[in-house]
Amino acid sequence: MMDAITTSLSRQSGLMTEMQTIANNIANTNTTGFRSAGVTFSEFLNSAGSVSMSAARAHHFSVAQGALAQTGGTYDLAIEGDGFFLVETPEGQRLTRAGNFTPNEMGDLVTMDGHPVLDSGGSPVFVPIGAGSVGIAPDGTISADGQIVGQIGIWQPTDPLTMRRTEGTRFSADGYEPAEGRMVQGFVEQSNVDPILQISRLIEVQRAYELGQSFSEREDERVRNALGTITR
Amino acid sequence: MRVLAIAAAGMSAQQTRVEVISNNLANMNTTGFDPRRAEFADLHYQQAIRPGTITASDGTVMPTGVQLGLGVKPTAVSVMIQQGALAATGGDLDVAIEGAGYLEVMQPNGTSGYTRDGALKISADGQIVTSEGYAVMPGVTLPADTNSVSISAEGEVYAQFADRIEPELLGQFSLAMFTNPKGLEATGSNMFAETTASGPALVSTPGQDGLGVLRQGYLEDSSVDAVREVTDLIEAQRGYEMNSKVITAADQMLSAMVQVR
Numbered sequence: 375m376m377d378a379i380t381t382s383l384s385r386q387s388g389l390m391t392e393m394q395t396i397a398n399n400i401a402n403t404n405t406t407g408f409r410s411a412g413v414t415f416s417e418f419l420n421s422a423g424s425v426s427m428s429a430a431r432a433h434h435f436s437v438a439q440g441a442l443a444q445t446g447g448t449y450d451l452a453i454e455g456d457g458f459f460l461v462e463t464p465e466g467q468r469l470t471r472a473g474n475f476t477p478n479e480m481g482d483l484v485t486m487d488g489h490p491v492l493d494s495g496g497s498p499v500f501v502p503i504g505a506g507s508v509g510i511a512p513d514g515t516i517s518a519d520g521q522i523v524g525q526i527g528i529w530q531p532t533d534p535l536t537m538r539r540t541e542g543t544r545f546s547a548d549g550y551e552p553a554e555g556r557m558v559q560g561f562v563e564q565s566n567v568d569p570i571l572q573i574s575r576l577i578e579v580q581r582a583y584e585l586g587q588s589f590s591e592r593e594d595e596r597v598r599n600a601l602g603t604i605t606r
Numbered sequence: 607m608r609v610l611a612i613a614a615a616g617m618s619a620q621q622t623r624v625e626v627i628s629n630n631l632a633n634m635n636t637t638g639f640d641p642r643r644a645e646f647a648d649l650h651y652q653q654a655i656r657p658g659t660i661t662a663s664d665g666t667v668m669p670t671g672v673q674l675g676l677g678v679k680p681t682a683v684s685v686m687i688q689q690g691a692l693a694a695t696g697g698d699l700d701v702a703i704e705g706a707g708y709l710e711v712m713q714p715n716g717t718s719g720y721t722r723d724g725a726l727k728i729s730a731d732g733q734i735v736t737s738e739g740y741a742v743m744p745g746v747t748l749p750a751d752t753n754s755v756s757i758s759a760e761g762e763v764y765a766q767f768a769d770r771i772e773p774e775l776l777g778q779f780s781l782a783m784f785t786n787p788k789g790l791e792a793t794g795s796n797m798f799a800e801t802t803a804s805g806p807a808l809v810s811t812p813g814q815d816g817l818g819v820l821r822q823g824y825l826e827d828s829s830v831d832a833v834r835e836v837t838d839l840i841e842a843q844r845g846y847e848m849n850s851k852v853i854t855a856a857d858q859m860l861s862a863m864v865q866v867r
Contacts (some may be wrong), residue, residue, distance in 0.1 A: 390609075391654070391672065393859065397609045397852045398648070398675030403845050404623065405646040405678055413672070430687055431655065432670045445643070446688060468759050474645055475790045476684065479805035486645050486682040503785045503808070503816075538657055542647040542681070558681025580855040587862040 378593045381427055386586045388430035389579050390416055395433070396576050399567045407472030407543045408565035409435040410572075431500070435539065442558060448508050449475040449483060449501070452563040457528035460492040461485055461544065462561030467492070468544035469529060469537075474562050477501045483526070487542060494527035494552055510559040528555035558573035608652075609856040610678060615677030616849035619646050622680050623842040626834045630830050631839075638703075638722035638796055639828035640685045641835070649676040650723020682786050684699060690829035698755045699726040699734065702826040707781030708798065710743040710809065711736050718743065720782055720807065723796035727823055734763070738795055746777035759819040761812045782807040 392413040401407040414432040442452045451473035453459070458469035468489075475491055478484045483491045483499040490498040493515065501508065502518040509517045514526035531537050531547030538546050623644045630641040657671035692702045701724035703709070708720035721736065729735045732748045748755065752765040761779035784790060789803030800807055813819045 381667045390859070391674065393852075393856060394609050394612065394674050397612040397849075397856065398677060399618070400848050400852050401612050401619065401678040401847075402646070402648050402675070403616075403848065404619070404841070405648055407647055409674075411675065430672060432668070433674075434670055445686065447686060472647070477786050479786050479789060479803055481785050481805075487647070503783075536657075538671075539648075539651045539675070541650045548783045569844075573848060573851060575625065576852060576855050580859055584862050587865070599859075600668070 379590050382586045382589050382593070384427040384429060385415075387430055387584055388413070389583045389586070391430040393576070393579050393583075396572055396579065400569070400576075403564050403565055403567045403569055405468055405472075405543060406474050406562050407440070408567065409437065409471070409539075409543075410565070410567040411435045411539075416524045438566045442561040442562040443564050444561050445473070445474075446560050447562075448510075448559070449477065450560055450562045451475065451483070452558045452561040453528060454556040454558055457530055457553040458545070460496070460529040460550055462492060463489045463541070463542075463544070466546065467496075467550060468540060468542075468546055469531065469550065470542070470544045471563050472543045477503070482558065485542075492527055492529075494525045496527070496604075499524050499526050503534050503601055510557060512556045512558070514557050526557065528553050528557065543574055556569060607856070607860060608674070609859075610853060612675070612677040613781040613849045613852040613856065615649070615679065616852070617846055619644075619678045619680060620842045622683075624747065624846070626683055627835050627839050627842065630835050631832070634828055634830045634832060636684050636691060636796065637830050638826045639830065640687055640690075641828075641830045642685055644680055644685050645682045645684060646678050647681045649679055651675055658693060659762045669796060685790075685792075686829075687787055688829040690827040692824040693827050694823060695825050696823050697725075697825075698822070699728065700823055700825050701726060701744055701757055701779075702821045702824035703781065703812075703818045705816075706787075707783050707812065707817040708787075708807075709736075709779065709780045710807065711740040711797070712745075713740055713797075717799065718782075718807065719793065719797040719799060720790065721796050721798065722826055722863075724820070729858065738797075744777060744780065746779070748776065749774075757820055757822040759813060759821070761820050777839055778808050779812070779820065781820075782809045783817055784808070785817075 395411050395413050399410050411429045415428050415430040417426045461468050467520045483501050502523050516524045529550045530553035532549035532551050536548040540546050580581050607662045626642050626644045626772040633639040654672040654674050659668040713719045726734050734742050734746045746763045753768045754766045763776045764773040765776050766773050778846045785805035790798035793799050793802050
């Protein structure tokens, strides 16, 4: 008898999960290189087999290109098209699209939280100190005063299905391989969150939740009335 | 209820951004000022359903799982090091640095400070000092009867005297540069201090080793781009409003939840 309410609640719990994902997307609207996430609902049958429930069972992230914002920084890099930068973190190598880098005190190119960026061979990228002008070519080649001094690598996961999100707009995967891509110097890739889409989805989720709520209330009333009629 | 906390983190991130922008705008006319940018990164992910969770005895795995993000945090407020426009002032002791590098000054506490503000002055005992009265290194003292001063692109300071034709070389300013200038600590009054992140100061002659040159009679304007700051400000404000919208919606969902009979 309570199947109707349980079914409705299973959806509401999924909607809450989706709401959290929307909140995270909106909170990261200005995070460089952030990939917007979404939730997929799937149906599952309960043991009786007569009623199907809904559950938020899968997460996906958008691979759409974020807008490129001009910063003019020598070591601000954006990737146009596919591919990622590879950075070395204490937890292992990680992929990222956030290309706001800076040289550290030793002259290694690092992310804003200090993790070294890797070159096309998988070792840290060293940038020259005191060079007049540093240019970075679309294939990642770094040149200082006409001399080639290194190459920033563009990478991709060997198996895209193993990609997981980790903190700091980074992704982990089981293996990495060099990829073809185009780098643009003096730009960073903005978050690819579409605020309009997120806000409209937010309203939709909220309304769907309230609908589930009023459904539960009416169902409760119906059961109450039924019981009242029977026991009178 | 993490939704509220996530949206609150988003609001606080946008607020940090507005604070940084307002400081940039406030320093629109500060000599040698470089704008700052707040940079953000997403927080830890909560693994609600771990990708790769086995869903059947034949080894079928969950391809993506459910990974719930927990918000946003500021990772850096970095200085956008850019050359500001040089404004001609005609002042003898106005020196702009064209290119990379900082003037080294001796602070009262005995440590070195670094600045790009070249609005120099003369102290009571004839020494060339900054507007705050700190001596520019290596110290140059002007004789009392100096008529005018000329400073060459390489930092050589010459004094001209009313009764002599030949100028006298008094000393030569050097410039300091850092492996990671973004790692310098801003201490206020256009002054920076060396840190572990910046690396040690590499001092050399202006015009050499990638350092810029000195331009007498000019000051470096602030490199704040007002149009960009204002558009950023609008963006930050809208971002703040969107996050507050999330809080309102989540609150209404919560209120629906607590009304369940």
